[in-house]
Amino acid sequence: MCGIIGAALRRGNAAAEVYEGLERLEYRGYDSAGLSVRTDGGTVTVKRGGRVANLKESAAELCGGVAIGHTRWATHGEPSDRNAHPHVAGKFSIVHNGIIENYRELKDELLQSGAEFASDTDSEVIVRLLDKYYSGDLLAAVAKTVGRLKGSYALGILCEDFDGIVAVKYKSPVVAGFGEKGVTLCSDIPALPEWVTSVSVPEDGDIVLISAQSASFYDGGLQSVNRVRLPVFAGQFNGGTGDYPHYMLKEIHETAATVRDTCDAFFRNVDVKRLTEYVRNADRIIMTGCGTAYNAGLAARRFFSDKCRVFCQVEIASELRYSPVHITGSTLVLAISQSGETADTVEAVSALKEAGARVVAVTNCGYSAITRVAHMVVPVCAGAEVCVAATKSYIGQLAALYLISRLTADVFTARSELLSAGEKIAELLKDNGGADKIAEICAESSAVFFLGRGIDYAVAVEASLKLKEISYIFSDGYPAGELKHGTLALIDDNTLSVIIICDESLSEKCENAACQVTSRKGKVAVITCLDGAADKLQDVAAVWKIPECEANLSPFVSAVALQLVAYKTAVSLGRDPDKPRNLAKSVTVE
Numbered sequence: 001m002c003g004i005i006g007a008a009l010r011r012g013n014a015a016a017e018v019y020e021g022l023e024r025l026e027y028r029g030y031d032s033a034g035l036s037v038r039t040d041g042g043t044v045t046v047k048r049g050g051r052v053a054n055l056k057e058s059a060a061e062l063c064g065g066v067a068i069g070h071t072r073w074a075t076h077g078e079p080s081d082r083n084a085h086p087h088v089a090g091k092f093s094i095v096h097n098g099i100i101e102n103y104r105e106l107k108d109e110l111l112q113s114g115a116e117f118a119s120d121t122d123s124e125v126i127v128r129l130l131d132k133y134y135s136g137d138l139l140a141a142v143a144k145t146v147g148r149l150k151g152s153y154a155l156g157i158l159c160e161d162f163d164g165i166v167a168v169k170y171k172s173p174v175v176a177g178f179g180e181k182g183v184t185l186c187s188d189i190p191a192l193p194e195w196v197t198s199v200s201v202p203e204d205g206d207i208v209l210i211s212a213q214s215a216s217f218y219d220g221g222l223q224s225v226n227r228v229r230l231p232v233f234a235g236q237f238n239g240g241t242g243d244y245p246h247y248m249l250k251e252i253h254e255t256a257a258t259v260r261d262t263c264d265a266f267f268r269n270v271d272v273k274r275l276t277e278y279v280r281n282a283d284r285i286i287m288t289g290c291g292t293a294y295n296a297g298l299a300a301r302r303f304f305s306d307k308c309r310v311f312c313q314v315e316i317a318s319e320l321r322y323s324p325v326h327i328t329g330s331t332l333v334l335a336i337s338q339s340g341e342t343a344d345t346v347e348a349v350s351a352l353k354e355a356g357a358r359v360v361a362v363t364n365c366g367y368s369a370i371t372r373v374a375h376m377v378v379p380v381c382a383g384a385e386v387c388v389a390a391t392k393s394y395i396g397q398l399a400a401l402y403l404i405s406r407l408t409a410d411v412f413t414a415r416s417e418l419l420s421a422g423e424k425i426a427e428l429l430k431d432n433g434g435a436d437k438i439a440e441i442c443a444e445s446s447a448v449f450f451l452g453r454g455i456d457y458a459v460a461v462e463a464s465l466k467l468k469e470i471s472y473i474f475s476d477g478y479p480a481g482e483l484k485h486g487t488l489a490l491i492d493d494n495t496l497s498v499i500i501i502c503d504e505s506l507s508e509k510c511e512n513a514a515c516q517v518t519s520r521k522g523k524v525a526v527i528t529c530l531d532g533a534a535d536k537l538q539d540v541a542a543v544w545k546i547p548e549c550e551a552n553l554s555p556f557v558s559a560v561a562l563q564l565v566a567y568k569t570a571v572s573l574g575r576d577p578d579k580p581r582n583l584a585k586s587v588t589v590e
């Protein structure tokens, strides 16, 4: 989704600070970028369609102590210069993340009273309302404006009469960050500048007056409220790509460390006793999330069915929020989300909580919306994940869910099993030539199907998502047993079927699937941790024998192998794996 950032500085150039912030925040959207800065000659705004880099030259000419900026993921109005933020009217300049659901009605009203619009966005009504309502009392104008809005919004506002920024939060994320240079606001903690040492997280409805010295918080009724300062540390921030050409490759190489750090944090930070009671008393477990987070739930269902005798279901959050399930006070909901801000996930679990369920958030981002809804948080310690396609956070989610599934049995054994899975990942990453051949075949195929049975099926679904997200090759992931119920009709010599075989008890059945595909002239690649399967399937187009692993642990290794295949395919096709077209990292609107 869109990203917003702002800086009010005691020293240094806020325009440069905000420009750098936009580069860090670009994973939230790259349809356009812009910034407004208060200069000696008044507020200056620059904006451009396309990537943040398009703004670099004009931003470099600006200087001032207070600035706001925006990266856009277009929802209303095409990606263009005209629709780029900030939007400007009278003394105001604003940046907005979210959706104003009643913008048509507001726009008609404003047009009738003589306002002229310069963009096709929903956001512009906000700045036009501010301009209309302002008569010297800034807070009153902001309160009156947001009182007219329906939808979701995180706002950064500049006003010619105030030497600072006004921030507003309602159902879209924004934090205020504090440090030696001044005060900043930002959509996400990982995109904060490194000089920030603490943050305050506004609540929904808060209005925040930010100056270079401090931030004052007000609720919707304009009563002053206190929001605690929470420490942040460098490990939470985006530290660049280092020696890697892309964030995605760097983050794949951080998967083993994510497993280790997630295990450490589980025993250090989680109230294991209370969580064990939640699991022990659960009449059922519902896991929910979107995209890759949902796929982590699919794989984890097997962990629970294997070791934890409780009925477990996995639901896509955007469906769950509109198809209520039967809940009791003992139902346990595991809300899985890297960002902790995905609107559908937050809304779905909020409804389940209201219906009486216990909610445990499994998330990579503390202080996020989902942590405020949940009764309890299980941290995923992946550090900042910048690539839009999730890699290390998926592996971290699997690790956290693996531990939860073993709480009522043998959680310490589970911990050592996970640490050994981490070692297998490291082994795989040292010797990953097998990915090259499969990626080469993927890149020349018209469609790529991923097949598996049992837990390998769950990995197939995630592998397919990863490949389509970043290579734009049509792909599907499905249970190998379903091949003959439809997908065989699509198989020809231009398609590739990647068969994942890591569960020995089902391996022969998957080998049959390989024969069914090759006998229809389809290409087959196999990823397996089993020597037997690798030997038997030597005749297919490619076989990658990955380090041996027990079935339940195999997703830690096979999923990383398939992340590498997706990455190498995308790069060989000249795609940018970190910023795939049309996607955004954190989907904070419905």
Ligand code: G6P
Pocket: 289, 290, 291, 292, 293, 336, 337, 338, 339, 340, 341, 342, 345, 388, 389, 390, 583, 584, 585, 586, 587
């Ligand atoms: C977007 C991202 C995916 C992510 C999904 C859920 O679609 O591009 O990588 O899996 O959102 O995000 P969450 O932050 O809730 O895990």
